[in-house]
Amino acid sequence: MKTKPHVVIVGGGFGGLETAKRLRKADVRVTLIDRRNYHLFQPLLYQVATGGLSPANIATPLRAILGKQANCEVVLAEVTGFDVANQTLLLADGELEYDILVVAAGATHSYFGRDDWEPLAPGLKTIGDATQIRRRIYLAFEAAERETDPELRTALMTFVIVGGGPTGVELAGALSEIAEHTLKHDFRHINPEDARIMIVEAGPHLLGFYPEELCKRAEEKVRCFNIEVHTHTKLVEITGEHVRLQTGEGDVVVPTRTVLWGAGVKANPLGKKLAAACAMETDRAGHVAVNEHLNLAGHENVYVIGDIATCLGEQGKPLPGLAAVAIQQGAYVAKTIAARANQTWKPTPFRYHDRGTMATIGRAAGVAQIGKRQFCGFFAWLLWLFVHLMLIVQFQNRVLILWQWAWNYVTFNRSARLITGDEEEVIVRPHHKREPEHRDADERESLV
């Protein structure tokens, strides 16, 4: 049995999982290592962060996906480093030998050297991040409801989203839906529609990777949802009480209690460790450069794929950090490994097929580019919905999500808007006292 090559895959995201699944019939032994026991469908994480979906709707246990694949084993462990000379992976609680290594450890947020901002402006990469953001958003409204000082109340109802990429735009869109619809009848002392939602983007446009024409149309749509778009604006300070923004016309201080981070992404720290083990360098964001076969230069048995790698596309530009890239790379690597195990490999370089990109903007609005065709609005949103449903790994989840979306769409409801947390504490405002003032029904109607 020892004769079969042992393929060790680090990471159960889109790239790693695809590699493992595609090796189903290959004459190899596969071990997939992950710190978490589930594959996370990250493109929908913003829905968890805003209470539209539950974590389990977008996460599937890795063992449920790979349990019946006889040549594959799942190990729940933390990778701490690489001993490339001895073909050994270092774990927090042991080590693991490999013949072939596939590193697909993904990315994490980058605060551009301001790691002290992390607790003040949580990013959105894990389920823990999503439930934390959910908690912050809904607690901010709860605190505003009980706040008597109008200035503090405004600060509590101001939401600053840093970064105008897809994550930032999707979060802003969902927040706007929460404020305008979901919470419509929920409060007695605030009007959730008064919430101020700001996207702060240093570059000239939101969703800047699209052609300028499309960007502009998307921005218009975003503004329709009562979202303030601040492009050419740099965030220079975050405190618990306010943010400071650098604009062309000088600095502006915006009082806010909720800052969400959708700005920067860097490779998983394992990228740097792998590079160091191979006497290589990473780029500034920690990405490991790979050759056209997705190998590390000089290490034919080490593949690096997905968001942790820098892989040059046809025009010499690095491929974007998209699920589609990771999946195609995983499929390519699996094919290569299987062919090498059979000694039928004919070296052909990896080539990314761009089938289009898309993002949602808000309720019933999206942007998409497919080949040369551009869409902005309802059709793009429908397309986005359809594609993402089809991509969700498990059949059960597909039905659950479809049902919840349909329900949320019709009723404007977000049933997963639970405030949970280990401490299960509520925001305690030590300095205030408010006795509820009840309004009569008619009075309320005029407000909402």
Added chain:
Amino acid sequence: MKTKPHVVIVGGGFGGLETAKRLRKADVRVTLIDRRNYHLFQPLLYQVATGGLSPANIATPLRAILGKQANCEVVLAEVTGFDVANQTLLLADGELEYDILVVAAGATHSYFGRDDWEPLAPGLKTIGDATQIRRRIYLAFEAAERETDPELRTALMTFVIVGGGPTGVELAGALSEIAEHTLKHDFRHINPEDARIMIVEAGPHLLGFYPEELCKRAEEKVRCFNIEVHTHTKLVEITGEHVRLQTGEGDVVVPTRTVLWGAGVKANPLGKKLAAACAMETDRAGHVAVNEHLNLAGHENVYVIGDIATCLGEQGKPLPGLAAVAIQQGAYVAKTIAARANQTWKPTPFRYHDRGTMATIGRAAGVAQIGKRQFCGFFAWLLWLFVHLMLIVQFQNRVLILWQWAWNYVTFNRSARLITGDEEEVIVRPHHKREPEHRDADERESLV
């Protein structure tokens, strides 16, 4: 507006929520206070703890339920005490005056004076508890998979459930389903069916509140699911490594890493505070005694209902801590308050109508007693399913849960078996090293 009496309800569980909803048309102002922003459907919490349902499936935001009720306000706050003389409720961050107070703060676990056991044997009352238990169960299997020492592996796969009431029996039944079905194909080094599931009960029977005949039939059913039933057995020690059990034939030490607590319940600590504020005593478990109108003796404007109260039934026995009791009490109190506000109140004592009790035992098996009729088996389970679905507050959740149950029933799957936690750490076993041994497909088939 100040003329309308202000009804303050503490707790958004079954009792408090029912009171608030039933006061919809009453000529009063209602404020419902809870530490959490959701109503939790506790009878299904064991399903969350075992990964069958997501937290949001059994929790509904209080504001979503009460948002359109114009005379009602929801306040997210922590109650810290009572100033009965001044008709004021003390909050962690302020205070709140009331004309009428309804205390429905519920119950929590009791470790019978051994509070040091709490971290070793988590109970099941909150969503935080449920996700923690879920985490422990699935991490135990993960750790066993990687464990090389057979004794440690056995300890990791031994689950001790303390208490043979409905919670203990339901947890054990769900655990047995996980071990025998859900995880069937998931592991390579352990056979989940080898899991040892024990219920430890000090009394003579499981589900001891049922007639003896029914208890015995239920116990037989429980044993069919490969669950060890240890009645007449007292837990006397819990360490991280083992439990010590006192049986008729002397002490037994069982090595285990997972102990779950379903044994004791005591009233919310607010019970003692309320009693002290009224110069009364509680019973040993902290329950506040109420009169036949569910009032505190001498305090006609203070009602205490649900699990925090002791209310005597027709035979002079205290009513059990059931959702049905709390709901009926809530309805009675609301009716009384509304009638008093109208001055149409004719004093009639509260009377509990026992419409039956039921519990699940495991896959497709339940116990039920409805009047004099007793059921044990598939029909009782169907009944249980139907009644609980009908009770779930929100329509959306009803469909979601039905779908997940049907799916789980047909596929034996539990899609919500995520290991999550704030630290998101995995169990680290510092002293071991194991290289995965892969088995061929046929070898595996023989095992499962």
